[in-house]
Amino acid sequence: MTSMHNVPLASLQTLDTLDTPAAVIDVPRMLHNIQRMQSRMTALGVSFRPHVKTSKCVEVAHAQLAAGAAGVTVSTLKEAARFFDDGVTDILYAVGMVASKLPAALALRRRGCDLKIVTDSVASAQAIVAFGAEFGETFDVWIEIDTDGHRSGIRPDDDALLDVARVLHDGGATLGGVMTHAGSSYDFDTPEALAAIAEQERAGCVRAATRLRDAGLPCPVVSVGSTPTALAAAHLDGVTEVRAGVYVFFDLVMHNVGVCTTDELALSVLTTVIGHQAEKGWAIVDAGWMAMSRDRGTQKQKRDFGYGQVCRIDGSVMPGYVLSGANQEHGILSREGEPDPDIVTRFPIGTLLRILPNHACATGAQFPEYHAFGPDRELATWPRLHGW
Ligand SMILES: Cc1ncc(COP(=O)(O)O)c(C=O)c1O
Secondary structure, eight states: OSSSSTSSSOOOOGGSOOSSEEEEEEEHHHHEEEHHHHHHHHHHTTTEEOBBBTOOOHHHHHHHHHOOOOOOOEHHHHHHHHHHHHTOOEEEESSOOOOOGGGHHHHHHHHHHHHHHHSSHHHHHHHHHHHHHHTOOOOEEEEEEEESSSSSBBBBOHHHHHHHHHHHTTTTTTEEEEOOOOGGGGGGGGGGHHHHHHHHHHHHHHHHHHHHTTOEEEEEEEEEHHHHEEEEEOOOOOOOOOOOOOGTTTOHHHHHSSSSGGGGGOOEEEEEEEEEEGGTTTEEEEEOHHHHHHHOOOSSSSSSSSSSSEEEETEEEEEEEEEEHOOOOOOOOEEEESSOOOOHHHHTTTTTEEEESHHHHHHHHSEEEEEEEOTTTEEEEEEEOOOO
């Protein structure tokens, strides 16, 4: 495991003194996850650009950069501004650019941020070059490629790829490369299927780059990635960089996909038992969906964890105990299958528990800050960015 050296933790308080619900980060687990991914990327011979939308937290991003990441990926321009203020200059804004957001992108570049933007349409490409010409700015633009039919992007063999590239190149923008995200990798859960979608992602993006180069157009960067494909790829020939986000915390969805164990889940929600419905086998906790989020990502997977897996305060999993239901501020804790007749004595009122979330990005987003703890359970407060 990586040393705690670069992660600021102050001896402020311990986990059992926090107000609940609270989002807590197990820092040794997080550093292990960062190291695991970074070593893999190094072994595969690619540079790594973590997607910081998972944590939206500069302390977490610092740990990723300290481990060797070359830059970051963001999902909002607000994130870009925050991370740039914090000293990160190499930033990819990986959501399709539209004209209305160009002034904010320009402002960042004028301040010295090496911001890259993406597009997958002629209309946006035209808006980018027109705005760039008007303000004398050469935007660095990557073309988004659709390698799995999951959401946006241009199919690798589509004529539109060359149309968009020519608008950018001829209009004076820097054609920085191609990028893709095989989000459908979340739908698989066997090593073979994950390796196949990783190869599809790689081959499709390399194919798009080859078409651009064959047409005499520049395409220095070939950027791919999601957590499952990054961890499943057999090789990354032709790829220059990988992006992954949720690996930093992992979550129950990734556990079901098969790319982590529950011992690697670094984000959990600290909660207090506030009551019981003994005859139903329920304990009631103060983490409802407002704390866990409404994300029920494991519902359609091989194992449904409800709103989360229950753990003791030391992080050890209590097999079979899940948050089976959630109101806004009430979580319903029960045993899968048969109700637990000993629920009241097993979970007395006031008991502190930790709940592992379905989707770390969504659960983190419910909280303004994280409480990060090190090996001795010393705590630090790490702010989390909100909004757009
Ligand atoms: C463009 C882009 N790149 C990379 C990622 C990282 O994916 P993951 O969180 O599975 O690592 C995402 C996640 O949605 C994404 O949208």
